[in-house]
Amino acid sequence: xxxxxxxxxxxxxxxxxxxxxxxxxxxxxxxxxxxxxxxxxxxxxxxxxxxxxxxxxxxxxxxxxxxxxxxxxxxxxxxxxxxxxxxxxxxxxxxxxxxxxxxxxxxxxxxxxxxxxxxxxxxxxxxxxxxxxxxxxxxxxxxxxxxxxxxxxxxxxxxxxxxxxxxxxxxxxxxxxxxxxxxxxxxxxxxxxxxxxxxxxxxxxxxxxxxxxxxxxxxxxxxxxxxxxxxxxxxxxxxxxxxxxxxxxxxxxxxxxxxxxxxxxxxxxxxxxxxxxxxxxxxxxxxxxxxxxxxxxxxxxxxxxxxxxxxxxxxxxxxxxxxxxxxxxxxxxxxxxxxxxxxxxxxxxxxxxxxxxxxxxxxxxxxxxxxxxxxxxxxxxxxxxxx
Numbered sequence: 314x315x316x317x318x319x320x321x322x323x324x325x326x327x328x329x330x331x332x333x334x335x336x337x338x339x340x341x342x343x344x345x346x347x348x349x350x351x352x353x354x355x356x357x358x359x360x361x362x363x364x365x366x367x368x369x370x371x372x373x374x375x376x377x378x379x380x381x382x383x384x385x386x387x388x389x390x391x392x393x394x395x396x397x398x399x400x401x402x403x404x405x406x407x408x409x410x411x412x413x414x415x416x417x418x419x420x421x422x423x424x425x426x427x428x429x430x431x432x433x434x435x436x437x438x439x440x441x442x443x444x445x446x447x448x449x450x451x452x453x454x455x456x457x458x459x460x461x462x463x464x465x466x467x468x469x470x471x472x473x474x475x476x477x478x479x480x481x482x483x484x485x486x487x488x489x490x491x492x493x494x495x496x497x498x499x500x501x502x503x504x505x506x507x508x509x510x511x512x513x514x515x516x517x518x519x520x521x522x523x524x525x526x527x528x529x530x531x532x533x534x535x536x537x538x539x540x541x542x543x544x545x546x547x548x549x550x551x552x553x554x555x556x557x558x559x560x561x562x563x564x565x566x567x568x569x570x571x572x573x574x575x576x577x578x579x580x581x582x583x584x585x586x587x588x589x590x591x592x593x594x595x596x597x598x599x600x601x602x603x604x605x606x607x608x609x610x611x612x613x614x615x616x617x618x619x620x621x622x623x624x625x626x627x628x629x630x631x632x633x634x635x636x637x638x639x640x641x642x643x644x645x646x647x648x649x650x651x652x653x654x655x656x657x658x659x660x661x662x663x664x665x666x667x668x669x670x671x672x673x674x675x676x677x678x679x680x681x682x683x684x685x686x687x688x689x690x691x692x693x694x695x696x697x698x699x700x
Contacts, residue, residue, distance in 0.1 A: 351401045351436055353385040361385045368526055371533035372413035375595075383410045387439060391424055394447045397440045404432045407439065416534045419519035419526070420457075422502035423450035457507045465527045474530050475555055475580070475605050478562065481524040482579060485517060486568040514565040518549045521564050525553065535561065537593040545591060553580070558602035561586050573638040576607035577690050608642040615641055618648035621655060621665040628665075628695075629672035637677070637697040642690065649691040656684055656693070666695075676700045 353361070365373075373384050383402040387410060390398035402410055407430060415421060425442035445453065464484055471477045485506060492500070492511040505512035506520035518534055525532040531554040539548035550563035563578035563586075578586075583600045586593075608614035612627050621628075628639050643649035655662050662682065670677045676699060683696045 351399060352382045353389070357385055357389060358382075361388070367529050368417075369531050369533050370417045371595075372416045376410065376413060380406055380410050380413075384413055387411065388414050388418070390439075391421055391441055394423070394443055394450070395441075397438055400437050400439055401435070402437055404430075404437060407437055411439075419503050419523040420454070422453070422457075422504040426501065453504060453508065457503060460507045461523060461527060464524060468524075468528065474528070475610065477528055478525065478530065478553060478555070479576075479579065479607070481521055482562065482564050482567055482576070483574070484524075485520055485564050486574040489517065489520070489568070490570060491517075491565065491568060514549045517565040517568070518551050521551050521562070525551070530555070535593060535595065535598065537590050539563075539566070539590045548590065550578070550590075552598050552600065555580070555605045558604060559598055559600045560602065560605055561590075561598070561600050563590075573685070573694055573696055575640060575687070575690075575692060575694060577642075577687075577692060579607040580605040580610075582606070608640065611640075613639065613641045614644065615648050615652070616644040618643065618651045621652070621662055622668075625665055625668045626672065628669040632669060632673035632675050632677065632697060635675075637699070639695045639697070641693045641695075643693075644691075646691065649688075649693070652693055653686060656682060656695075670697070 373381060376384060380402060383400040383406075386398055386400055391414065400407070400410070411428065415424065415426075423443050423445040425444050427442050429440040429442070431438040431440075443450075464481070468477045468480045471480050488510055489506045490511050491513060493513055495505060495509075495511060495513065500511075500513040501515040501519075502512075503516060503520045503523055505516040512520070522532055522534060532551050534549060535552050536547065536549050538545040548563075548565075550561060550565065553560050553562055560580035560582065561578070562580055566578045567576055568574055581600075582603055583598070586600070603609050606614070611631065613624065624639075624641075631639050641652065643652060663679070666682065667679045670679050675697075677697045678700050683698065684693055685696065686693045
């Protein structure tokens with residue numbers, strides 16, 4: 314029987330794209346299919362395993378052996394933009410195989426989430442729909458690869474993997490605008506981020522995935538629900554492994570579309586993420602550490618506030634690296650309110666500003682304070698301007 318489907322998976326809250334599904338059933342006509350076309354050849358498997366290299370291919374590895382063979386067949390067909398591919402896979406498993414291919418391979422941007430398939434009982438004929446011709450996809454791939462190569466080259470000056478990750482996060486936030494009016498071609502793929510500079514959560518996450526893959530940092534996509542305006546809705550972000558520990562990074566939620574983007578979801582653990590994200594798939598990601606959290610790492614996670622003067626040297630170090638937004642997160646409400654009170658009253662905070670700027674060696678304004686705060690996260694960002 315012929316069936317037309319759309320991949321229904323990610324509808325990101327605030328950072329959103331959704332897909333509908335249509336099923337059309339017609340009488341099936343058995344086509345002749347050779348045994349050779351049912352499964353990948355030994356050469357196909359060897360070539361794919363070589364391509365695996367150090368990349369995680371998380372969703373491929375989560376499949377059983379038979380579905381992995383279908384994955385390789387589908388992956389190769391999509392790369393070559395073949396009009397159809399025959400797979401030995403049950404109808405109920407076809408979507409999971411297709412999803413796995415798309416979630417493991419951010420470089421594949423030319424495949425529509427809509428597809429047609431024929432179920433013949435002992436095999437399925439899968440008919441992808443392509444959003445670009447092979448020539449168009451080739452040219453765009455070259456453009457994306459060149460841009461990614463330049464970003465990765467720029468990141469080589471970073472001291473370690475977490476610094477590279479931060480560089481990639483900030484590049485995406487500074488060069489992409491969230492836009493939930495986009496088509497799936499732009500919104501759900503790296504095409505939107507690297508070519509159009511507009512995307513939604515799936516594009517943000519896949520762009521981050523592609524950059525991390527390029528520098529050999531272990532990562533994979535994660536989906537679930539996220540709360541916005543009190544209502545949950547489907548969303549996508551990344552898991553990353555650093556120094557043997559797993560963390561979540563939600564690049565979309567780090568993008569405030571403003572001059573200063575907060576890092577509230579940079580390398581957070583399960584406890585922190587679960588305040589706003591739920592129904593996480595995969596369910597167990599063992600994100601328990603805070604060592605590489607943005608605030609912990611730059612020593613601006615405040616557990617006992619005794620005045621900003623204690624953070625003079627830390628602030629000076631941050632400013633000396635030409636980062637002019639110094640972010641603080643507070644462990645408790647009392648410390649947070651005390652920090653806000655200091656920013657809003659008296660001259661003591663100006664001594665902190667003057668000392669930090671002087672020690673940084675930068676020419677920055679010291680006679681006024683610009684800051685932003687988010688009560689929900691007990692977050693304060695002090696923003697400096699060049700003099």
